[in-house]
Amino acid sequence: MADKMEVDAVNGEKEAETVGPAPDLPPERVIINNFGLIRQAVNAFDSRFTLRALRSTSTLRKSDNFAEAILQGIRTAFPKPNIGPRKVLEDMLPDSVKSAQHQQNGVASGGKEKDGGDDQQLPEIWAYLGVLVQVYLYDAKEYEDGASFSTNFVEKIRSWNRRTLDPIGAKAYFYYSLFHEQLLPLPPSKQSPVIEIRPKLLAALRSAVLRKDNDTQAAVTVLLLRNYISTADITQADLLVAQTQFPNNATNNQVCRYLYYLGRIRAIQLSYTQAHEHLESATRKSPTNGPAVGFYQQATKLLIVVELLMGDIPDRSLFRQPSLETALYPYFKLVQAVRVGDLQAFLKCVGVNEGQFRKDGTYTLILRLRQNVIKTGVRMLSLSYSRISLRDICTRLSIPSEESAEYITAKAIRDGVIEASLDHANGHLVTTPQRDAYSTTEPSEAFHARISALLGMRDECVMSMRYPMDKHKQEIQEAAKARERERELAKEIVEGEGDVGDDDDGGFEGM
């Protein structure tokens, strides 16, 4: 499950290479540099700087001395030893790191006191360090400590109510929920601690909406959905979606997750068309390589199953992508079985890969495919024979009785799967010849669907363009200046004209 949540990580890495600090900086420098970014964010009231600071987390957590780096970060931000905020954070780090660090710090601290010495540190910087501590605890598998620390931590963040704190707060909630997921008993059980954090998440959602805090709102909505789905409370998840509005300007990663969970809910509720729509956008928006590939794989698996349930067959090229090939192998076999309508192969495939499907949470959906396999089988037979007896259908599709076969084909005809009619007296299925598709409205419908998809994409692109804040004000100022100059020029000309009037026109002729 954890890999699904890692969508963030990949963007972080990409950005770190291009805009972030050079990758070979020691981690403690990176953290301290990030303080600068966060200060800038608070002063300029622009969350992009905070996001940039948070992005380096994924590279930081991989370094060997992550704990030491955090500790140094804490000590730089809070130079005085015994104040509250510093103690809270330091207590979470292992003792061995602290004692080792102490001696080093004793020597070097003289120089540090001057640049960081500010008793009233920004809450954002404290919260940023808090998130780093959460990441550290999670990587060190200290779930119990992490859960209790996070509980107090998110409470504190909520009490501040600062808009510049939002992106950090969203992260804090993310780890808060992640810690609780790891506590025993694990989620599918009804006594899992994830159920206990629901009221808190709902409260967080409420205050986020009231404060127009989009980051936290998006993050918490996604966490709640994940939470409900983990204990299979689909109805509650559905109600949550119906009662809340997902913020339009949420970050891409949150949108991906939201769409994925939404697709999942809709798939369980049998609205495959909607599920397909959501999952398709989720897979398109999600990063396709790096650490987030797990999410991409997961979403694609679900998408394949939903597509099959809709009666479509996914493209062969999908299974050839290098990042998906091995992960999708069982699904590839499944698609093969459904494509030819081979019920035996389908049952065998489900039997062999049951464990994998169950792990992916697609097992119950795959069981529903049975009827699609039969439908495809009927379709194949109807396409290849202009007339076939019901008995033959029975043997080819391994259906137990002719009566069943008759009902099944009748249903296929009604559902529009095949164009045929039944001859009850002789027990035949007679295929009616294909009508010319171009005499129907179908081509124009397909045309329209494609055009509207493209137009929609263009609109989204236009809407997602970002303009620097206050740029237009500058332009207005410049325009005003230009007008001023023009006026002056005009005045000069008028004044000049007076002079010119006295002279003869000879001057102009020269020009």
Next chain:
Amino acid sequence: MAENEVKQIISQLEAIKPAQLSQAPQLLSRGKLALLHLNALVPTAQTQTPHLLLACHLLEQGALVSIRLGDTDAFTRYFQQLQPFYSLPPERLGNQVPARTGNQSKVTGLYLLLLLSGGDYAGFHTVLEGLETTRGKEQIEQDQFIQYPVRLEQALMEGSYDKVWSETDKKRVPSEEFEKFSEILINTIRSEIASCSERAYPSLPISNAKNLLFLDSEGAVIQFAQARGWIAKDGRIYFPQQEEELAAAERDVMSSTGVVIENTLGYARKLETIV
């Protein structure tokens, strides 16, 4: 005192005879009042284990009785009330799991069947998904009360209506409460078959239609055919709907001109904004 009253009511309910069924609702409301006195109608952290068991038992009886009375709304209410009890950890219920799950799966199975007979497939799958994840596959697959609606759903979706027909047979139904739904299910499949036949057969001999629709006599077939607006003549049934649909399809192409014009205008407008 209230505890004894509940116990008494439960034993009365268990021994109730079909003729006295109409008295059951009064008994149940008395029982629920008594449970309220014990603070056990809704499980809380303070409720004692024996009281929880009593409440669970009474509500289950209530659910079963409502099914026998054919009161599906009341049944749904009881089912919802039972949910918090079912999600309690086993040790809170004194580890009497076998005694508990017997009725639990019966009530859940009935609820699934209710959803199925109402055509609420989305609800059906939602409940089933929850069961699979919380209770594990093995338990579900061995549970005859739950497997019954699952089998029915599969057959319905596949279109093997003869399987549904044989499943509703008295001998194959897991318990008498499940029989209540048989009639609704048969009506459902009959109308399904009818709508399939309209499209699948050009015409159908009446004697064959009798078998197809699981009707008892040819007279019943003719009655059914008239109700659906079919024409019966010369011992065969003809489906006028087919011709109507063909005509409708013809008209469809004609009426789509408006849509085409609208779409083209839309493209033009969009192009204008882009270029």
